[in-house]
Amino acid sequence: MPEGHSVHRIARQFQRNFVGRPISASSPQGRFAEGAALLDGRTPTRAQAVGKQMFLEFDEEVWLRVHLGLYGAWDFAGEILVDPTIASANGRMGQTNQRGTDLADADDAPIFDDAGENSLASIGAPRRTRVHVRMSEQTKGLDEADGLEAEDAEWPPPVVGQVRVRLLTASTCADLRGPTACAVETPEQIAAVIARLGPDPLVGDPAENEERFVAAVRKRNVAIGQLLMDQSVVSGIGNVYRAEMLFRARLDPHTPGRAIPEELVRGMWRDWVGLLRIGVETGQMMTMDGLEGEAWRKAMAHRDDRHWVYHRAGLPCRVCGTEIVLEEMQARKLYWCPNCQR
Known part of the structure; x- marks a missing residue:
């Protein structure tokens, strides 16, 4: 999607x-x-x-x-x-x-x-x-x-x-x-449709959007891996961005929203702001940082070279070498590292 x-x-x-x-x-x-x-x-x-x-x-x-x-x-x-x-x-x-x-x-x-x-x-x-x-x-x-x-x-x-x-x-x-x-x-x-949607970093007041996201996550006893896919919590995140954002935050996908420290939730929102802007500018979901020159072009040409964990089931984690896990969460594929995200 x-x-x-x-x-x-x-x-x-x-x-x-x-x-x-x-x-x-x-x-x-x-x-x-x-x-x-x-x-x-x-x-x-x-x-x-x-x-x-x-x-x-x-x-x-x-x-x-x-x-x-x-x-x-x-x-x-x-x-x-x-x-x-x-x-x-x-x-x-x-x-x-x-x-x-x-x-x-x-x-x-x-x-x-x-x-x-x-x-x-x-x-x-x-x-x-x-x-x-x-x-x-x-x-x-x-x-x-x-x-x-x-x-x-x-x-x-x-x-x-x-x-x-x-x-x-x-x-x-x-x-x-x-x-x-x-x-x-x-x-x-x-107006009714938009009112049902969660905040979008590119629409509306940035500070208000962040507060809405933080409040929506921290009041729920639901796994963060589910909350990020809930369009009433946050708009625009799908399977790829979910997996990558959770890895970038080093967060276990099963952690209930209300158990996540506020600063970590704010950090995830700000990460989403940056990733979305990159996606709009390049047309591709680039989620790895620090790539330049040929490494950047390689990542643009091959999606397997631009993500930390997405679509890497069974392959070693790029950070710790642990095998990336694939599981289903609400009938959608979820990729994550059980060592880095614990």
Whole structure:
């Protein structure tokens, strides 16, 4: 399931490419025909992510709420203006030509990981080019449209697969596939959804967010490994960030929230703030510290080289050499070191 950083990146794409531009909306699949009819012809006015949910506001106080769930993904095509405030995967702004695929400096070459994720190209230096970008946790990156020049590419792009909703401006297309939730809602309904969500480091007052997190954790006699996955406690954390944050805090996943010292809980929140920002900037869940140069690029290219414990069951702990344990907690896989986290 996409974790919080992916949804924030998607919201930024909508903010830059759709907000302020009239759209046509359709449901090629047919399952969202009524909702698409309500959105068709409207102009998006704001895009916002809170945790794993995205909220797209339109004129006349109409909202589209999307939760990608396990299988959802947005595919962007057309003239993509990428957010210039987001760094490339190697920590710098990638310099591209107008086609967006050839790089002027070999040191800034795109970094594809072994699952096809390309954080450098999916959000990097500002550019306008006809591209195709898939955005979810398993971001597929950016590909030139069959090697064609922009003016030769078919427009609008053909519908491929089961597209729940297509949002189309004069130059940019966004196709949504496989979401858990896709609904047109009122401002009151949106407010109610957000009120049920825990704090998100990138939304609202930072100090208030920290206090909400600390209070929510320390009042519960529930394992911290469960609390971090509870979206009413904290927004955006999924399986990867949970395992990595617990290891970074050297905390046993089974420790009840109310048994954790306050300063340790605050430290976890502040760690989440930093990790989420890195994820938004790079597009990848980089949770190891101190990597530079080739080590950083290697970690960007191979997710097994960027995590402390996640997906390392049976392998030696990077710190103490103890075998990493894999167990199930609330039907989700949990990786941890029984020596470092005791």
